[in-house]
Structure formats: structure tokens, C-alpha cells
Amino acid sequence: MNGGQDNSDRGPARSAPRDSLFLLTSLRTPEGAPLGKARIRNLSATGLMADCERAVPAGTSIILELRGIGEVKGVIAWARADKIGVAFDEDIDPQLARKPVAAGDRAGTPDYLRTQLRRR
Incomplete structure (x- = not known):
């Protein structure tokens, strides 16, 4: 039923529904050694590609940082060339990563930028 398509780049079967999206993150080891940048293509409660x-x-x-979620720990479940599948140590709520960054929220804006924003 797959029409002869080659599925060799896919990892093992997933246990949770996935959301397709594009998020950028950086990967590092638990000891802090950088492993490079990654572009997240899909995300579920239990992992990502x-x-x-x-x-x-x-x-x-x-360890990676997800917008709206924070630091997430996991293990590379599979790797094929520049693609990886990550299994999270603990489930997350993937919808939190989709929440837009509030444009009107200045709580995280440094003081020196707030004064410049008020003058405009």
C-alpha cells in the first residue's frame, strides 16, 4: 500500500500523534558540550524529528530548548545522515511550542528597550 516508496529514512513507529512545524533549537549533551543546531520538523508529546x-x-x-516549554531531555532514538529522531525522557505538551510569542507582553523586555518603545 505504500506504492513502492522507500521508507528507509523513517525511524521506528511513533507512539503519539505528531504536529508538523518548523522550530530551531540547539542540541547539547547533559555535560554541556554543544552538538549543533537542529530544525525541528515534527513534534509530539513523546519525541521529535x-x-x-x-x-x-x-x-x-x-538536552534542547523548546519555545514555550523550556529545557527538554531525551535520547537520540535513531539517526540517518543529518536527520534524527529524539525520544523525550518525559512527555511534554507539544501545543505549548505552538503558542505565539505575545507582541504586547513587555515583561521580558529590558528596561533600556522599554523607554525606547515608549518614545515612538
Whole structure:
């Protein structure tokens, strides 16, 4: 039923529904060693698939930052060239990563920028 398509670049079966999206993040080891940048292509409660700027081997423990969620720990479940699949150590709410950054919220804006914004 797959019409003869080659599925060799896919990882193991997923256990949770996935959302397609594009988010940028940086990967690092738990010890803090940088593993490069990654572009997240899809995200679920239990993991993600991403394109990496360099190969990261399967079995590597990683930490990444997700907008709206924060720091997430996981393990590279599979790796094929520059693509990886990550299994999270703990489930997340993937919808939090989709929430837009509030344009009117200045709570995180440094004081020196707030005064410039008021003058406009």
C-alpha cells in the first residue's frame, strides 16, 4: 500500500500523534558540550524529528530548548545522515511550542528597550 516508496529514512513507529512545524533549537549533551543546531520538523508529546547541521549518533543523551516549554531531555532514538529522531525522557505538551510569542507582553523586555518603545 505504500506504492513502492522507500521508507528507509523513517525511524521506528511513533507512539503519539505528531504536529508538523518548523522550530530551531540547539542540541547539547547533559555535560554541556554543544552538538549543533537542529530544525525541528515534527513534534509530539513523546519525541521529535529534526534535521541537524551535523550527524549525532543514536544513543546520545541530549538536552534542547523548546519555545514555550523550556529545557527538554531525551535520547537520540535513531539517526540517518543529518536527520534524527529524539525520544523525550518525559512527555511534554507539544501545543505549548505552538503558542505565539505575545507582541504586547513587555515583561521580558529590558528596561533600556522599554523607554525606547515608549518614545515612538
